[in-house]
Amino acid sequence: MTTTAPAGAPTGPAPPAPRLLPRPRPGSTAATVTLLVLLAAGVWAVVDLQINVATFVDGAGRAAAFARRTLPLDFPSLGEILTLCGQTLAIVVSATLLSTVLSVPLALLAASTTSPNATARLGARAAVVVARAVPDVVLAIVFVRIFGIGALTGVLAMGLHSVGMIGKMYADAVEQIDAGPATALKAAGATRLQQITGGVLPPVLPAFVAVGLHRLDINLRISVVLGFVGVQGIGFAIAESLRVMDYQRGIALALVVLGLCIMVELISGAIRTALLGRAEPRRGITGSLSRLVRRATDRDPDAALGVDTDLTRDSRLRSAAALVEGRTTPPWDRRRTTRAVYALVTALVIAASLAGSGASPAELVTALPRVAQSVGLFFPPETGGLLPELFAQLLVTIEIALAATLIGVVLSLPIGALAARNVAPTPGVARTFRLVVLVIRGIPELILAIVFVVITGLGEVAGAVALGVGAVGLLGKLVADSLEEADPGPRHAVEATGGSRWQVFFAATVPAGAKALVAHVLYLLDVNIRSATLLGIVGAGGIGFYLLNASRVLEFGVVTTILIMVFATVLLVELVAVWVRSRL
CATH class of the missing domain: 1.10.3720.10 (MetI-like)
Structure with missing residues (x-):
């Protein structure tokens, strides 16, 4: 007996069953x-x-013996501790500043949205990879050969190596922003430089600041390692103590480094809170970079700083009041004053670090003739x-x-x-x-x-x-x-x-x-x-x-x-x- 399909029923193979799970990539x-x-x-x-x-x-017995040789700890005088910490921080801040200054143009060349051509982008990406792959201690060894033991060696070694991380993250941040503002400036006849300064850098500034502060924390710990190859600061003092098996002084200085690292991280977190808004510190720098950039490219300028809805509404009301009163600049309220104070303190810290690091540009110029010979x-x-x-x-x-x-x-x-x-x-x-x-x-x-x-x-x-x-x-x-x-x-x-x-x-x-x-x-x-x-x-x-x-x-x-x-x-x-x- 043959079964006949009802009139109007679809013919052909049955449709595939709907997928309950996403198709694997x-x-x-x-x-x-x-x-x-x-x-x-x-x-x-x-x-x-x-x-x-x-x-x-x-190893418990060896650990007990080591503890007996270490205790009591031999801390240097307060003046010596402050001198070593100040010198270390000056070198670290100067190195981080150097890497930031070098990374911004490199990131703009490496980002697909701002690079002038594929050759420049590939070259910039290659430079970032090389800087990241060359260990900072190797750079320090090279620079010790050229410049000798001193602060300039640490600034150059940490600064150039940091470009590998900062340059990559800056380039990723630039690629993730909304291209609308830069495109609008281009349509209005703006030059490439004006497109970058007006449509690219302002949205990514929060991410740039966050990454720079994160790298400052990393460079502080790296400075201890570089002390073992001749970079001045507290790491060099630890290396000298351990070299003569003075564990009481070496471990005491190591505890000073621990306290210094914690203090710097807490301060950098406070700066991020003041400059970037209250939402950013509750997220990790590496894990939330893309989210930070998305906030920074929001239509609402206050959203770029992670400000909540109430603050955004208050800001709009103040802006409307400013227009009624004929003012063209925002009022000096508590929030703007706090940012200005932090910006001023940051500028003073950078100036003091450049002056106190002991890394002289004249020393760099004097040593340039020896670079080719030393690299050879x-x-x-x-x-x-x-x-x-x-x-x-x-x-x-x-x-x-x-x-x-x-x-x-x-x-x-x-x-x-x-x-x-x-x-x-x-x-x-x-x-x-x-x-x-x-x-x-x-x-x-x-x-x-x-x-x-x-x-x-x-x-x-x-x-x-x-x-x-x-x-x-x-x-x-x-x-x-x-x-x-x-x-x-x-x-x-x-x-x-x-x-x-x-x-x-x-x-x-x-x-x-x-x-x-x-x-x-x-x-x-x-x-x-x-x-x-x-x-x-x-x-x-x-x-x-x-x-x-x-x-x-x-x-x-x-x-x-x-x-x-x-x-x-x-x-x-x-x-x-x-x-x-x-x-x-």
Whole structure:
């Protein structure tokens, strides 16, 4: 019996069933496999380095002996502490200012929306990548050869290396702004310079300020590392103390650095609050750059500063009143006065830093004839008969970075989650863990490496553990910020169905912030490879030990070879990270 379709019924194949899940992006499976391979490599690194509880139990006796040699701490006089801190801050501020000044034009050339042509954009991007890949300690070694031990070496080394981070973030910020104002100026006949100054720089100024202040915090910790290769300041004083095994003075100065780092971060946070508005400090610099730029490009000028609706309405009322009264400038209210005071204080700090750093432009000009000769010492690259050993130590450095990243992730996920206001059970718990992250963030990795070298002995374990613990300061903050910035919609939906706190966390909050968390972990691996290179300076294993030795015995061709190897490794990791992020 044949069944006849009813009249008017559609014929042909049945329509496909609607998809309940989004179609996976091309390459997402390969990206997931890559992440699993990196996870397996991290587990292998931890096992191969034999990092376990027994490692620290065995080192308990050495730690006790070290404590006996360290206590009581020998703090220098208050005047000496203030002098060292002042000199360090002057060098750090000057270096950050130099990197900011260099990064603005470089970012405009690197951004697709402001670059004059593809060649200029590619060249600017390449310059940013090179500046980021060359370790600051290598730059310091080169500049010590040219300018000798002093402040100018630190300013140039930190300043040029910082361009790698600041230039990239500035370029990303420029690319994310609304092109409307610049296009309107162009249509009105404005020159390219007028389009940039009137339509590009004002919207991105909040992001520029935030990134610059964030880099100031980083450079302060870097200055401690550079003290071991001849840069003046408190890092140099720590290096001199440890060189003669005066641990009482060295650890005391390390605690001074910790307090200085915490103080600078709190002050920079206050400045961001005053200049950028109340909403910005509640979000991380790295994790919320795009959101900050979007606020900055809002139609409402007050929205660019994160000002709430009431303040925006008050501002409009004041503007209307100003028009009625015939005024063409905003009134000097409390908000404008506060900003002006902060701007004045910032200008005075910069002027004092330039004067107090001791970095003389005349010294730079005098040394220019020696630049070509000194740079020529680094070419051609040489191996010194150590090429197999250098490759072996490079693999050790990568192993240290993988183990440190895994340790950092394991420690940072719970700490960062408890530091997030929308995850912590109470606001007090969130503030407590934010303080923990802040304290760890203020300890330079080099100091942690020295401590763990004493506990675990010379070698790779000390470097991996030091970087893993230090990662809490960076990754813990990024995890907390990412969870706070996650879309609250899924969380509210699970809460509405009666889900418990754990169900809300694992079913809604974590998935919403998963992509950002993956990006942060890949960034941490990138950072750890560079840092693992530097920790070899204090005996924490890896290729950094050979780098420092080659510079000390004037084997600059070997320094170049090591630099090329590290550069290639960092570039490969960065390319993998970019590819994974684009596929997830």
